[in-house]
Amino acid sequence: MKKFVKFAGFLFLFLSLIILGAAVAEKKESFSPYVDEEGNIILPTDFRSNWVHLGSWVVPYQRDPGYGFHDVYTQPESLKAYRKSGRFPDGTVLVKEIHTVQWDDMPSGHVIFADEKSSWFVMVKESKGHFKDNPNWGDGWGWALFKASDPSKNVSLDYKKDCLSCHELAKATDWVYIQGYPTLR
Amino acid sequence: MKKFVKFAGFLFLFLSLIILGAAVAEKKESFSPYVDEEGNIILPTDFRSNWVHLGSWVVPYQRDPGYGFHDVYTQPESLKAYRKSGRFPDGTVLVKEIHTVQWDDMPSGHVIFADEKSSWFVMVKESKGHFKDNPNWGDGWGWALFKASDPSKNVSLDYKKDCLSCHELAKATDWVYIQGYPTLR
Numbered sequence A, B: 001m002k003k004f005v006k007f008a009g010f011l012f013l014f015l016s017l018i019i020l021g022a023a024v025a026e027k028k029e030s031f032s033p034y035v036d037e038e039g040n041i042i043l044p045t046d047f048r049s050n051w052v053h054l055g056s057w058v059v060p061y062q063r064d065p066g067y068g069f070h071d072v073y074t075q076p077e078s079l080k081a082y083r084k085s086g087r088f089p090d091g092t093v094l095v096k097e098i099h100t101v102q103w104d105d106m107p108s109g110h111v112i113f114a115d116e117k118s119s120w121f122v123m124v125k126e127s128k129g130h131f132k133d134n135p136n137w138g139d140g141w142g143w144a145l146f147k148a149s150d151p152s153k154n155v156s157l158d159y160k161k162d163c164l165s166c167h168e169l170a171k172a173t174d175w176v177y178i179q180g181y182p183t184l185r
Helices: A003-030 A077-086 A162-173 B001-026 B075-084 B164-173
Strands: A053-059 A070-076 A093-106 A110-126 A141-147 A149-154 B052-059 B069-075 B093-106 B109-125 B141-147 B149-155
Touching: A053 A077, A053 A093, A053 B052, A053 B069, A070 A077, A070 B052, A162 B109, B052 B075, B069 B075, B069 B109
Parallel strands: none
Antiparallel strands: A053 A070, A053 B109, A070 A093, A093 A110, A110 A141, A110 B052, A141 A149, B052 B069, B069 B093, B093 B109, B109 B141, B141 B149
């Protein structure tokens, strides 16, 4: 019995250390794994395999500013939260992956495909003004644009100049074109 | 100590019953949760929230047989297996959800959106000929088409007549248009 008590004692000590360690780690953790302490946004990787697809659309003509095949993804837990509350919780990341467009004649008809990766638009939900001095944060979101030529660099300098013009029409739905997201329905 | 031994005894008995129960349940389980014993294919639900998105494309003109916005999903474990082996393992389900198409002029340009759900094409990978007497199984797959008017009914009567003509060009890639699946790349 003594041995068992001793064993149980060590077990609880070990578990306590794990729990305390996790608590300390959580304190040190930043707002999001995709945002550094200055509010610089990092492009998530492999979201196509691990996140949920909200919806796709295509701007087929190269003359248009939004040219490309657009696929939008978010974290599974953000989708769940949106379905409960109708809002994306803080920490939600929307990644819109853009491919160039390919037209082809197939047995099913004239088809528009996604071809080569060209860029990624990223929005990170943040409603408390953590990064209000950073010009890529505001209106409840962090905003970023990465080009395939250098996916490590956010080329947006100021979201008000570089991002808002295309999102103006979606202001009533928290700046996001939810009509393009059938998964939310 | 006696009490502890008794408690441990009951605990192990309980665990053994759970393990045995699971083993029996597994034996009774059919080939796939989406296929009944006669090979009838059942349309999965909520695949948009729980599965991975392989890719999307659009056949924008109503005159074409494949008209609609196509979004394709599969199970996360099938994607993992494909990335390792270059093949979809038995039990893989490909669900292609089709929406009608909406064109709109947006700040980003002339956009093609997914509008209303219209149908689902489903393929189930099966290489051992389990259902060789069922006319919707063959060439390594089970084949199905569900319409939004009755998603419980596979309207395909014979995959050779109802499905293969559109897939002929993809024979070399196991009848699947993998060029439309950027997630596999």
